[in-house]
Amino acid sequence: MAQYTRISGSVGLITLKNPPVNALSAVVRQGIVDSVERALGEPEVKCLVICGQSGKFCGGADIREFGKKMTGPPLIPVFHAIEAAAKPVVAAIEGIALGGGLELALGCHYRIAHSKAKLGLPEVTLGLLPAAAGSQRLPRLIGVPAALDLITTGRHVTAAEALQLGIVDQVTDHNTVDAAVKFALSVAGQSLDARRISTFPCPRLSNLDAVFEAAMQKVRQAARGAIAPVACVQAVRAAATLPYAQGLEREKELMATLFTSGQARALQYSFFAQRAVGRWSMPSGARWDTSKPKPIRKAAVIGLGTMGRGITVGLAQAGLSVVAVETQEKQLMEAKQAVSGMLERGAKKRGVSPPLGNISYSSNIKTVGDVDLVIEAVFEDMALKKEVFQQLSAVCRPGTFLCTNTSGLDIDDLASQTPNPELVVGMHFFAPAHVMKLLEVVYGPRSSPQAVATAMQLGKVIGKVSVAVGNCQGFVGNRMLSPYLSQANFLLEEGATPEFVDQVLEEFGFAMGAFRMSDLSGLDVGWRVRKAAGLVVPGKPARMRQGCRYSPLGDLLCEQGRFGQKTGSGWYQYDKPGSRVAKPDPWLHSFLEEYRARHGLVARRIDHQEVLERCLYSLINEGFRILEEGIAAGPEDIDVIYVLGYSWPRHRGGPMFYADMVGLTRVLERLEFYHQAHPDVPSLQPCNLLRKLVASGTPPIHRWREVIKKVHSQL
Ligand SMILES: CC(C)(COP(=O)(O)OP(=O)(O)OC[C@H]1O[C@@H](n2cnc3c(N)ncnc32)[C@H](O)[C@@H]1OP(=O)(O)O)[C@@H](O)C(=O)NCCC(=O)NCCSC(=O)CC(=O)CCCCCCCCCCCCC(=O)O
Numbered sequence: 001m002a003q004y005t006r007i008s009g010s011v012g013l014i015t016l017k018n019p020p021v022n023a024l025s026a027v028v029r030q031g032i033v034d035s036v037e038r039a040l041g042e043p044e045v046k047c048l049v050i051c052g053q054s055g056k057f058c059g060g061a062d063i064r065e066f067g068k069k070m071t072g073p074p075l076i077p078v079f080h081a082i083e084a085a086a087k088p089v090v091a092a093i094e095g096i097a098l099g100g101g102l103e104l105a106l107g108c109h110y111r112i113a114h115s116k117a118k119l120g121l122p123e124v125t126l127g128l129l130p131a132a133a134g135s136q137r138l139p140r141l142i143g144v145p146a147a148l149d150l151i152t153t154g155r156h157v158t159a160a161e162a163l164q165l166g167i168v169d170q171v172t173d174h175n176t177v178d179a180a181v182k183f184a185l186s187v188a189g190q191s192l193d194a195r196r197i198s199t200f201p202c203p204r205l206s207n208l209d210a211v212f213e214a215a216m217q218k219v220r221q222a223a224r225g226a227i228a229p230v231a232c233v234q235a236v237r238a239a240a241t242l243p244y245a246q247g248l249e250r251e252k253e254l255m256a257t258l259f260t261s262g263q264a265r266a267l268q269y270s271f272f273a274q275r276a277v278g279r280w281s282m283p284s285g286a287r288w289d290t291s292k293p294k295p296i297r298k299a300a301v302i303g304l305g306t307m308g309r310g311i312t313v314g315l316a317q318a319g320l321s322v323v324a325v326e327t328q329e330k331q332l333m334e335a336k337q338a339v340s341g342m343l344e345r346g347a348k349k350r351g352v353s354p355p356l357g358n359i360s361y362s363s364n365i366k367t368v369g370d371v372d373l374v375i376e377a378v379f380e381d382m383a384l385k386k387e388v389f390q391q392l393s394a395v396c397r398p399g400t401f402l403c404t405n406t407s408g409l410d411i412d413d414l415a416s417q418t419p420n421p422e423l424v425v426g427m428h429f430f431a432p433a434h435v436m437k438l439l440e441v442v443y444g445p446r447s448s449p450q451a452v453a454t455a456m457q458l459g460k461v462i463g464k465v466s467v468a469v470g471n472c473q474g475f476v477g478n479r480m481l482s483p484y485l486s487q488a489n490f491l492l493e494e495g496a497t498p499e500f501v502d503q504v505l506e507e508f509g510f511a512m513g514a515f516r517m518s519d520l521s522g523l524d525v526g527w528r529v530r531k532a533a534g535l536v537v538p539g540k541p542a543r544m545r546q547g548c549r550y551s552p553l554g555d556l557l558c559e560q561g562r563f564g565q566k567t568g569s570g571w572y573q574y575d576k577p578g579s580r581v582a583k584p585d586p587w588l589h590s591f592l593e594e595y596r597a598r599h600g601l602v603a604r605r606i607d608h609q610e611v612l613e614r615c616l617y618s619l620i621n622e623g624f625r626i627l628e629e630g631i632a633a634g635p636e637d638i639d640v641i642y643v644l645g646y647s648w649p650r651h652r653g654g655p656m657f658y659a660d661m662v663g664l665t666r667v668l669e670r671l672e673f674y675h676q677a678h679p680d681v682p683s684l685q686p687c688n689l690l691r692k693l694v695a696s697g698t699p700p701i702h703r704w705r706e707v708i709k710k711v712h713s714q715l
């Protein structure tokens, strides 16, 4: 609702009340209309202030209303009524003014912000544009280049930047509503002609075409197929070239296309999914709201390689004390330098001082005796990790949580090395660990709810989106990646090139195709895992293992020392080791031809559809198996992992959402088709849960859990 009160006799105060973020629901919109009307009708009222309850101005349109039947007054006329008011209306912005919230403020005649407030038009991140006149008012207020930046990126700006850009008129460190009331009284009675943004001409640009061409090129490059950023540029162009009323028409037209698009649905699903994963549960019944985390003040990181360094940075930046342990003296020195560099760069960006003093370095594991939690990040070698866990059990004080950053080893096996297996969980970070938002928190059968809650909470403290998953080889993300990469390799055997497979996957929206990604992460990583699993057996019939199809292509490249970018060659060639520019490699093409000839394989023409379907549907099929086994609690968990950890295009929601969009019947049919063609590839065999969902009438994704429960109850 919106509450109307009178203060100081002559100020009408409208308070938006819709927890948690005072979103503009139908009731709130109606409340604003009624309150404005009332204030304008009261002769004693000289001016109005609009604020939000609980220190939050407004989080924008109520996203939960999207896709439902529209009720209540639409936003645009509400904001026009405010702008047209004959008494000054001042927005008192505390906390947030986002999306429709900022558009509401732009409809007001003046804006006062608290110094800690954040403002922005993040609609593009939900697959939309600021269609409550934001795309038309903002360029008129701050000019085209700045508006293009804010609207196409959706970034939030601080109050200080908003003041500098001209979005707000005043910033206060004190009570914002008091400041706004004082300000409103000071301008009461003054002419409002120069305060109605919709009447402003858009500031002229001499190089208008060039500005928009450059903006379009930039968003197309970054968008990876997302349509909203493109529509945002078009809407701002309308503001720059058309009268306000016509610009609004164009904004509406563009919004209509976006609003009903699958991309907007996917992005809005993704928004809620990222919040839903925080409400985790375990098969034991333990849950987020019944398990209390322990506060972590001091942590240790063991192993300062690629991952340990990033994890140390993340912990120190969040204000924790960190003991960073590395046995190799040379590595320790290098790590210290690298970590300090990362902290300094990060601090410079945020305008704070680097928290170098939060970290103590050591080559002796005994120095971790007084920490609350340890994160082990030594080589991916079970024997070594077991040794480290035994050492930790001996030196850590009772109750210390022992976490491992393993990419896929058995958490329970590791836990068995300690007298307190309930304190052991996986904290699987993604590289670079201080940048990537995802954290898989892996519980074993003996992990306590408190250990899971503590790891989830620590993830939050260091700014991660944490997803709780069960223990199995590769957990969720890497396990699903395995059939995807296998299919990519099989396609090479059958006639495709790495360039073609990558092109199709990148056109779909991945930041990198399967082969460019493998070259970046290092081909030796998978090679070691396959060796440990007994799959790399020199001299064995190359293309079958344990009765299943197996491609040794990656192993053969590793045997040649081609580990990817780091060695200057892999699936592609690079100018020098470490270079990032992948170039097609004639050597690789001849190698593939010789390989096919050696194995009697005849190259055939493979089209886009086959590449996409085989790579994606085998990955999705594994996702259904994971749901069936209860390794992930729901499809949202898998989708968040893929969007945040594996560069799955956000505007496609995630693999399970994508399956829902394509249609489960279609996914099942195509998997059946490919499995018939490749009966020796078990990952193409549709799993029971997928069949069950189709048999139960292909319910929409938000109802899959009902069927998953039934699958469990039959086990
Ligand atoms: C606000 C935040 C920054 C807060 O962050 P934090 O404190 O970290 O808390 P969270 O966990 O994120 O959130 C807490 C809680 O709040 C829920 N929530 C947050 N924002 C919203 C919201 N806007 N609506 C509803 N609920 C919200 C969140 O889900 C959490 O709850 P939980 O899920 O239960 O845990 C952060 O939350 C944030 O960034 N929020 C999003 C802000 C945002 O993006 N705002 C923009 C919204 S879109 C908007 O405003 C649209 C417009 O401006 C234009 C609308 C015009 C509409 C006109 C429609 C015309 C259509 C024409 C086509 C017709 C086609 C046809 O013909 O049919």
Ligand SMILES: NC(=O)C1=CN([C@@H]2O[C@H](COP(=O)(O)OP(=O)(O)OC[C@H]3O[C@@H](n4cnc5c(N)ncnc54)[C@H](O)[C@@H]3O)[C@@H](O)[C@H]2O)C=CC1
Binding pocket: 302, 303, 304, 305, 306, 307, 308, 325, 326, 327, 328, 331, 377, 378, 379, 380, 381, 384, 388, 405, 406, 407, 408, 428, 429, 430, 431, 521
């Ligand atoms: N590299 C990646 O992209 C990812 C790796 N991981 C996992 O993280 C772990 C570490 O991987 P990376 O950082 O890539 O390895 P890395 O090879 O870069 O670093 C490992 C470090 O551990 C040190 N070390 C070895 N034994 C030690 C001991 N007993 N005590 C202290 N330090 C010791 C080594 O000297 C080395 O510096 C592995 O389990 C890996 O599977 C997880 C996610 C992503």
